[in-house]
Amino acid sequence: MTRPRLAFAASAVAAGLFASAACSGPAGTGGAGELTVWVMGDSSARFQQLVEPFSARTGIEVDTVAIPWDSVDQKFTTAVASGNGPDVLQVGLSKVPAFAASGALLTLDDRTLRDHPGLAAHHFLDGVAAAGGAPVSVPWVGDTRVLFYRSDILAAYGLTRPPGTWDELRAYAKVLAGRGVGQYGYHIPQWDSALPVIMTWAQGGGIVDDTGRIDFDTPEFHKAVDIYTGLYADRSVPADADFDQIQGFVSGATPMLVSGPYLAGAVAAAAPRLNGTWSVALIPGAAAHTSLLAGSNLAVWRSSDNTDGALRLLDYLSEPRTQLTWYRLDGQLPVTKVALDDPALTSDPLVSMYVRQLRDARPLPPVPNWDGETGKVLLDALNSIVLTGADRDTALRGLYAATGGTSVE
Structure with missing residues (x-):
């Protein structure tokens, strides 16, 4: 199944957001290895474009792999059985409980995230960070009806x-x-x-x-x-x-x-x-x-040999500027409070209604x-x-x- 993406990306999001994202946030050290990232659906080329500034800033190369929506469960099950998973993976909100139960994902508790304050729950829309019921992922994009x-x-x-x-x-x-x-x-x-x-x-x-x-x-x-x-x-x-x-x-x-x-x-x-x-x-x-409340989270594979790089990538993807760039590239709604309040979103009447509804939404029971x-x-x-x-x-x-x-x- 191909998951349809939003095709109404707002022209108000300036093209300069993408370029300036390379300069946002703390500077990283170079030559820090590689990361394999699984993204769902048909957005791998756009995601690869999104993380280019991250790679330029940190020296961490990112290999983006597209997983068709109808192959997600099988791909994950095979990876768990073999122990050979990616470093970072996109997880649909409804899949978080099942994926968490596998034990294959890194627990993202306060201790793990102490050097990554940008991933703290208070940065995200109320209710989004807790969706899924297990601290093995952080919010990535939001969706609602x-x-x-x-x-x-x-x-x-x-x-x-x-x-x-x-x-x-x-x-x-x-x-x-x-x-x-x-x-x-x-x-x-x-x-x-x-x-x-x-x-x-x-x-x-x-x-x-x-x-x-x-x-x-x-x-x-x-x-x-x-x-x-x-x-x-x-x-x-x-x-x-x-x-x-x-x-x-x-x-x-x-x-x-x-x-x-x-x-x-x-x-x-x-x-x-x-x-x-x-x-x-x-x-x-x-x-x-x-x-x-629907959408996707991002998780880190527990046995990744580059956990630090993976968490730094999650930091980058959670930056409001990066979230707005992704909205411009792929039309997916941000989940950080700062990005959701940006005029690039609120100035569009349709998107303003989506954001308003997103603030009164809840996930299906986990x-x-x-x-x-x-x-x-x-x-x-x-x-x-x-x-x-x-x-x-x-x-x-x-x-x-x-x-x-x-x-x-």
Whole structure:
């Protein structure tokens, strides 16, 4: 799977940031060895460009290796078994608990980081540094979900502002679905296990009980299920699992959806003519507007023979100037407080909304295997109700039985 990157990198980030990054921070000593870095997806060439100033400043050569997103687990498992891993690796936030449990990553406690004050948690957005539940990584880039909406289509039906709650979104979607055959009001990706959790947060609830175990059997989750299944019952969302959300948004067939900021770049690239006809808003919510906190961290391989160089690289990558340069190069949102407050980000209305949402976001519960276990069972239950007509109560009882008692690490 190729993870889409943000294509809206702000022109306000001056090109001089990249050059000046070579002069930022404390000077290092030359000839300090080499580092192998695993980065996920298709950004290896841009990452190599990003670290050129670091190599020039420290004498540490960096070899960047791209790992396809769908090969991450296998690559990591093989490396753990062989003991032959990289010096530094990018870790998706949802993978941190499982990777930490392997014992292959260096513990980044206060003692380890005492000579690297730039990696202290207080430099990062509140909640980001603690995401993942284990001190084996530091934040690298952030991601979240917002509501995308076609303001032109909504306005044509008298809907002059984005929906503020999920109940209101459902009402909007029903109106918009009445436009005719093949027209809907909203799109639910059937692979998105985070969406029903976000809906639960919006009701003021959660899916972890006071003992630190997964618990879906709550009034707030039941309300989220009402919304999720109700959108299908209203015929306000397409039932086709292969429905293309980008094309649906561009064509107007699905003029509302929740997605990450990368969708903005995809829409801009696919249909620049639509500029000014769509916008983004905070996640709808009755009790809260909390969204998903996602993104990636950076970790150091425990048996690296250049731990010092690896930590110095993490220092460099956490510098606000470097984070802004990476935003310009790859469109990934920074996670340091200073970078997030930079006018290069806040002056762009879309990005300003992403940053605002990022400040009210939380990660999925750090269970060992969300995608393959808890999240999959959640989607299987909901999709069986809306797509195959399974009995709601029976499906939910199965969900509770399969996930209840799962411990959050």
